[in-house]
Amino acid sequence: MTFCPQAVSAPEAPPSKEPPAEVTIRRRAPAGSSTQPCGQFTFKVPQNEGAEPQNILEEIVWYKAKEIEDMKYIMPTERLAMMMKVAPPPRDFIGALRAKAEATGRPGLIAEVKKASPSKGVIQPDFDPAKIAQAYEAGGAACISVLTCAKYFQGSFDNLMAIRKAGVTCPLLCKEFVVEAYQLFKARASGADAVLLIAAVLPNKDLVYLMRAARKIGLQILLEVHSIGELERVLQLELEGTMLGINNRDLQTFNVDLDNSKIILTSTAGQEAKRRGLLFAGESGIFTPAHVSHAQQAGCQAILVGESLVKESDQAEAVRILLS
Numbered sequence: 001m002t003f004c005p006q007a008v009s010a011p012e013a014p015p016s017k018e019p020p021a022e023v024t025i026r027r028r029a030p031a032g033s034s035t036q037p038c039g040q041f042t043f044k045v046p047q048n049e050g051a052e053p054q055n056i057l058e059e060i061v062w063y064k065a066k067e068i069e070d071m072k073y074i075m076p077t078e079r080l081a082m083m084m085k086v087a088p089p090p091r092d093f094i095g096a097l098r099a100k101a102e103a104t105g106r107p108g109l110i111a112e113v114k115k116a117s118p119s120k121g122v123i124q125p126d127f128d129p130a131k132i133a134q135a136y137e138a139g140g141a142a143c144i145s146v147l148t149c150a151k152y153f154q155g156s157f158d159n160l161m162a163i164r165k166a167g168v169t170c171p172l173l174c175k176e177f178v179v180e181a182y183q184l185f186k187a188r189a190s191g192a193d194a195v196l197l198i199a200a201v202l203p204n205k206d207l208v209y210l211m212r213a214a215r216k217i218g219l220q221i222l223l224e225v226h227s228i229g230e231l232e233r234v235l236q237l238e239l240e241g242t243m244l245g246i247n248n249r250d251l252q253t254f255n256v257d258l259d260n261s262k263i264i265l266t267s268t269a270g271q272e273a274k275r276r277g278l279l280f281a282g283e284s285g286i287f288t289p290a291h292v293s294h295a296q297q298a299g300c301q302a303i304l305v306g307e308s309l310v311k312e313s314d315q316a317e318a319v320r321i322l323l324s
Ligand SMILES: O=P(O)(O)OC[C@@H](O)[C@@H](O)c1c[nH]c2ccccc12
Pocket: 112, 114, 175, 176, 198, 224, 247, 283, 284, 285, 286, 304, 305, 306, 307, 308
């Protein structure tokens, strides 16, 4: 059986009432902290109230500014540019997903190498990234996603490099909270073939810039949306070399709703995205073959799965069972 997304019946949804969603998180703390320590006392600075992150996504993004500063200190951009020149050439991430979906009649799998997450804590204590990626590949994954965020997911760019060096042939996605081009260079220098960009974090102006920078260095893009409004917004962009991820998890609240892919893909914006021939990945909360079918019926030709695979001791078998 060949995979045929057109065969999935998509009821004509009424036009969305959501306006294109603007980014609601703040990229950095406004005007310093609202409390100032002074000896054994702490002074409150009322005009700086609200200087605490309002949710985990904001906290992560604020932390990135400091992390990137440290990274640049250890490895200046010029050295990174030299490393990019000797990095193994990029492979076709989106093409590998399409090919797998066509060959198997099931969504192509992006299997995620993730040790921990802010919502679940440590998911796999016996964590050997290269071994896990090899098991995913042996089980039939089309692509591998590698969490590189150190503080919140216990990931690293070294994991990306170790997986590439171990000879894994599946194309690799760098899963990071990208806010600066420096992180794209780091991803490519570490052997990534594609990079995640999150619409909930980046306004369109930043997306235009970062997508251009990514393409220039040969990285494909997984552009993640969580709502119809975000999809409407990103559809205003030039989406060449880009696929769309529909996150079932709200990154600000951690709530997972497996129907989110269907809600978004049956909207007017979803239909428009399908007409443009874009490839969709259903992301998060996929645990069973029935969940995979649910995503496929919603119109996803790809799925992104972390926890349910990585927590198993035999990850190759876990992949086979999920795709059965
Ligand atoms: O472990 P799960 O529920 O299968 O989810 C995987 C993946 O979708 C999730 O890790 C993810 C989706 N978007 C993100 C953005 C940043 C960090 C992580 C993510």
